[in-house]
Amino acid sequence: MTVPKQVRQRTGRWRLSSAAAVILAVQLGAFVRLAFVLGSSFPRNDGGMFYVMVQDLLRSRFALPVYTTYNSLQVPFS
DSSP states (O other): OOOOHHHHHHHHHHHHHHHHHHHHHHHHHHHHHHHHHHTOSSOOHHHHHHHHHHHHHHHTTTSOOSEEOGGGSOEEOO
16 A cells, blocks of 8 residues: 655654754753753752752761751751
8 A cells, every 4th residue: 555645745844843853942941940950050959958968978078967057047957
């Protein structure tokens, strides 16, 4: 059974437009995400907390502090 030429052409165009839509969506998503992350000079969310905890460890010369100074709160370190 042979598929008519018109059907094959429409299917090929559909696949091409679908691939282009996926590529565009991924690029747009990456741009939005990277603009948010790179627009900050400090790590966001948990990354920021771990960064502050490492700084607290360095200030206490690797002795475990009782609290961390994340968000200017007294969050228990352990």
